[in-house]
Amino acid sequence: MVRALRALLHPAARQVLAACTLALISVPGIPTHAANVESQQQAAIEALTRSRAAVVGVEVTAVGGARSADTLGQRRSGSGVVIGADGLILTIGYLVLEAETIQLTTHANQSMPARVVAYDLATGFGLVRPLLPLRGVRPVKMGALADLHPGDAVIVATGGEDGEVAMAQVVGKRPFSGYWEYHIDAAFFTSPPVGNHSGAALLNSRGELLGIGSLLVGDASGEGKPLPGNMFVPVDLLKPILAELQQNGSSRQSRRPWLGLTSAERQGRVQVVRVTKDSPAEAAGLEPGDVVVAVDGTEVATLETFYKNLWARPSPDAEVRLTVLRGSITRAVTLRGVDRTTTIAKPAGI
Incomplete structure (x- = not known):
């Protein structure tokens, strides 16, 4: 049985398996005699094989005139993970933002079109559903943020023609603020980095899905030291809103003010790096190099405090x-945010 399953795996996956098995048997309290090691190894191989089969390649072409094409490109590629018995696939949202067409490629090289089910600004997740049945693919079970700690060994799986399985280590769990008006209170950071990280699956040794790949980062540890790695959005954020996303296409938390600013933290200040064309920020005359000192009179020195003060209002179009x-000149600027979802281009007929 073990030999047959091992034959299904790419050499890289076998290396991951060996490392994960070693991590398992080194846990205090777990016997390390030969029979137990073989049993654990077999269980790990089976879990890895099932989970890898559920990771698909995602190829996207954005609609003509998509605003996101300037930063994300007209054509995008990454991965997704089957999480539903009906073929529902979880991926990272920016892959499917303003998508015209979506093409999936399974581990068995089955190719089929898909459609967007949801794009969620608050979490950064995207959901897609294939237009044809996915054969021979079982959905992946979801794990939990609390089950993983810095130093733990994890598996990163990608899909598509160049799909692979790689070994990584958790080097941090902490809040994350993105320059594109994005913040989550907890994210996974792993190292070494995986290049094709967009929508990649972060799995534990039981084959459970822990997170979805979002970014390549230069300081994965968060200690101000060069350590290349990846940031993953934990699936814990998906669980309470999954039904809502399938029904409405986004979560209530996503209906918040958007200004159209790309910003960065620099020496304890929030500095504007880029202003999106035709955005509220551009209409208000904001420019790259401006420093946001306060929101509604409350001082902000980090992206997190900037965003949380910005979003703490009853409606997206609030003042x-x-x-x-x-x-050297300080001035007051009054503007109205917009609901970002209303600015996203959609395919013809939707």
Whole structure:
């Protein structure tokens, strides 16, 4: 049985399996005699084989005139993970943002079209569903953020023609703020990095899905030291809103003010790096180099405090008062945010 399953795996996957098995048998309290090791190894192989089969390649072409094409490109590729018995696939949202067409490729090289089910700004997740049945693919079970700790060994699986299985180590669990008006209170950080990280599956040795790949980062440890790695969005964020996403296409938390600013933390200040064309920020005259000092009179020094103060209002189009420093001049800027979902281009007929 073990030999047959091992034959199904790419050499890289066998290396991952060996490392994960070693990590398992080194846990205090778990016997390490030969029979137990063989049993654990067999269980790990079976879990890895099932989970890898559920990771698919995702190829996307954005609609003509998509705003996101400037930063994400017209054509995008990454991975997704089957999480539903009906073929529902979880991926990272920016892959399917403003998608015109989506093509999936399974581990068995089965290719088929898919459609977007949801794009969620608050979590960064995307959901797609194949238009044809996925044969021979079982959905992956979801794990939990609390079950994983820095130092733990994990598996990163990608799909498509160049799909692979790689070994990584958790080097951090902490909040994450993105320059594109995005924040989550907990994210996984792993190293060494995986290049094709978009939508990649983060799995534990039981084959459970822990997170979805989002970014390549230069400081995975968060200690200010060069350590290349990846950031993964934990599936814990999906569990309470999954039904809502399937029904409405986004979560309630995603209906919040969007200004169209790309910002960065620099020396304890929030500095504007880029202003999106035709956005509220551009209409208000904000420019790259401006420093956001306060929101509604409350001082902000980090992206997290900036975003949380921005989003703490009852509706997406509520009035926002920014205190902005340009050079040596401080000025007040009043603008209205917009619901980001209303600015996203959709395929013809939708």
